Amino acid sequence: MSGQVIAHLDLDAFYVSVELRRRPELQGRPVYVGGRHRGVVLSASYQARARGIRSAMPSVTARRLCPDAIALAPDMEEYVEASKAVFAILDTVTDVVEGASVDEAYLDLTRTRTRLGRPEDVLADLRARILGEQGLPSSAGLGPNPFVAKMASREAKPDGLLVVPPQMVTDFLWPLPVDRMWGVGEATADTLHRLGLRTIGDLARTLPATLQRAFGPRQGEKLVELANGRDRRRLMARRPEEHERSIGAQETFPVDVYDPVIVHRELLRLAERTSARLRRARLVGRTITLSLRFANFSSLTRSLTLPEPTDLTDEIHRRAVCLYERLGLQRARVRQVGIRVEGLRDASTVSTQADLFTPEHGWREATAAIDRANLRFGPHAVQRASLTQDW
Template identity: 55%
Template sequence: MSAPVILHVDMDAFYASVEMARRPELRTRPMYVGGAHRGVVLSANYEARKYGIEGGMSSTKARRLCPQAVAVPPDFDTYQMVSKGVFEIFATITERVEAASIDEAFLDVTGALRRLGDPVLIGERLRAQVADEQRVACSVGIGPSKFVAKLASKQAKPDGLVLVRPHEVVDFLHPLPVEAMWGVGPATAGRLHQLGLTRVADLAHTPRGTLQRAFGPHQGQLLHDLAWGRDERRVVPEQTERSVGAQETFSRDTDDPELVRVELLRLSARVASRMRRAGVLGRTVTVEVRFADFSTISRSSSLAGPTDVTDEIFDGIWRTFCRLNLQRARIRRVGVRVEGLVDAEQAFQQPPLDAPDRGMRDVEIVADEVVHRYGPAAVQRASLTRR
């Protein structure tokens, strides 16, 4: 059996690229998407990155690093529209597309090689089509697994393509710093450095048992496997026609953000419980708001991975709600929906490498059993015990 051929497509500085497509005069100037004086940088073009500006940085620091940088307020409706167009292009190549976020996806093209040709030709054709139709650039990594493909796309940035064939995996991985590995954040990297492990090759040649003692049975095994390029996760297409949602109408219209926050948490918990009962995970969260005048808006965002955990769903919902910047508008009803569902048994969940072996999902599964036996009031979050 031939090895799988996986593409990881990552849009380069996506929000900034969309804004530069609309305003070409910004292409040669340092610019970022975010607040001019408050808030955070959501995306920065490569001209701004030369000054050290990067996503997640405060706007204040960005202005200090580059006073002449142009700050562009975000337009999430347009970003969602461009993303939808990009994913429609993906669908013309293969039906096996797994969205990782609004601006990146995995494509399993193993079954499309006979129809479309060499993987490099597929990747270059895709990049050209995205640039032509949506006027944004993307980088493509190609490898025999999701892990290798993602690292390859990072090496391809900006606006490039890197192919790693199966026999090249070890030579590709081992010179990389441990920070390049998927799931290795600052905390895990610091612990690896304390053990004298700075390169992926160091990890690969460390006994599995040593890593398991240092990081736990699961994380230690995962680190060792990934260091040798072993990654059995499949590309899991989303079933976008499926969704789970809940909504609540306030007894009186409210402009109290704390009341809205608590209700969104309550709805997130309700949706997460329904998802666990249905045996599904989702990565796209949507918040819906109906105002006192009965007008309604909804906004969506993508999570880091598929989940059925209340806190992860709520975090995405609350961030999305805050981006609406409603300025104490009178709200009549709020709703929460999770879309892009996949069967839990088919989806591989990637926990942080320094996460405990048991987390909130295990707690909620136990709570579900208690509620099923003794009723909905048997176990509740403290913040939800009073309406």
Template identity: 55%
Template sequence: MRTLLHVDMDAFYASVALRDRPDLIDKPVLVGGATRGVVLSATYPARVHGISGGMPMTRARRLCPEAVVLPPDFDAYAETARGIRAIFESVTAVVEAASIDEAFLDITGSLRRLGDPVGIGELIRAKVFDEQGITCSVGIGPTKFVAKLASNAAKPDGLREVTPGEVVPFLHQLPVEAMWGVGEATAEKLHRLGLHQVAELAYTPSETLQRAFGRHQGALLHDLAWGRDPRPVVSRPPERSVGSEETFGRDTDDETVVRRELLRMADRTASRMRAAGVMGRTVVLTIRFADYTQITRSGTMRELSDASGEIHARAIALWEALALRRARIRKVGVRVQGLVDRSEAHLQPELGEPEQGWREAEQAMDAAVARFGPKAVQRASLTRSRNHAEIERPDRAVGFSWPTNEPTLEEPSR
């Protein structure tokens, strides 16, 4: 029998933003672009108005006109996430991050050292609040599925333990919408079958569910309704990447504007790589069109680099290979993957290459910007008017993403 925890930060982006704005703690606050994009996070005073993450910002502003909108700060989120993970790893080595703001912990091997599960959960909550200044909710259960639902039941800023003997009563009183992976489409199909509670789902023969949802999904629904979830917590090293992305103030088909913003994103990405002390070789270009469809293209540089020019050159080559004609663009992004620490990077200088080059010049630019502000040193082409490229959804910074093996019946809305 395993003892698992699911730890979920409460309104993570908004909570991090409010650390510097205590005057907004009891007010409705949204994190995202002021007029475009979606709500990335909403405080609980905002959620009472029906606002949720993934909702278009325009709709959220209509639901709660008095809400305060704050821009996201992905640098702060990444730094906070690293601190939180360190807290988790001080409790157990078996940590599986499901996203930047939630993780599963297998504390079976920590019980003898740290005490009972509730005590461990409260220890984590206290450390997160003391060290990071935000709250979290903890769910305890014998499976990942039950622990996840327990943390949802504990929100906000709470703890809920579901013992093995309480699993079935706990699950069967829930609506089917609470099931892992059940979105609007699946819930509607379950309702058409007359299934509204998890108890009704559990007592439906597995064969019936498999005929309605397919062999795998039907069996999964039936097993989860009885709390059967054999998947272990699996620790994975984070896939490190650094990137920037920007949503235009309005859709554009002007290739000059797109190219200029790709330079800006490459410049910003390279600067963040140098600040983080990393280098990379794989450049990923992201393009989102006006109809919200999105494509990504990747390519490798000649060698590991953190230089703006080299990253930009590869991004432009990827853009030109798309051969788009008057396509209306909503967002562009440049990301570098496959990072290694600069101290571990082997660079082979070319014959006749000067000892001092663009990399050293950009390091000097970084120092000037750090001391005198972002406008201390700029590329001439980036000082032009940005009427067509007003930032509405600030870009992602140093990112850490973990793959997950959660069961999904459909793509969840974000």
């Protein structure tokens, strides 16, 4: 291979695999990690997947599909430990390890050839060490850029290795269904199907103008580039975000506040700060906690847990207002309010099915645009209309 040699390594059913190494008796059974009652499935064994259980599916649905599946409560600390140990192994072969999430990394193997031998052997050896030293199965792909490497590791799953040399890229990609393409979620797949495009090859051969009409100029062009196996992205040596316990913001009023309208407005401001911090850390969270401190310094907190994790201002704001309303405070003198989001997860573990191309995700894009403007011009550059009123 000439040019870049990029590997993508992804642990198979990561949370479940960590659980199975301490409960080997569950090996081969349908097992999933997730909340037992109101939660969602976070990770499912391949036997559970064969019964229709998927990540992000409500646990109730999983139980209905497969009543004999074994549900395990998540143990995030154990997973973070396992993840660190795996990254320590990856670090032994190259300086350029880009953590995409706790269980997934890109590695630049371009320069390891002279020192360590053929990249495919380096990668096979890494997988053997991760299994031998950590008891964790993984899959890996090798290609001339990050996109092809990621697609290869996906197709290699579970417990496989797929090498795609540069001259084989289109032979590999084009027969695959469009909905298997990285970044293509349900909505984009639907639009592509409506355009009569079934395979990545169909997509690669479509006139850019057609796609730009359906997805906008930037996304349309990106779809064609990726479908042709072209990806100019350079890896960055970085860790996956450490799992913080919670992210939030609080504010003390200059004078004690009676008026619920002012509290609502402050909650919007705090929700904006909190969601911007979540997105910067690439985290999403499920538990939203409202805290209030009163003029007499007494305080209280109320929490609720969402069915799906979020990093969106409006969702966080709406829930915080709901918690506040439920308290039925009439004339309480509020001194301080705070919002925290807990139950944090890496955003990329949630958005594996995320749709990067669909314009319907306008709200998320708008939110990202506000984040960018705030970074460039300071936190008050762009605000939602209800915050720009005087009060």
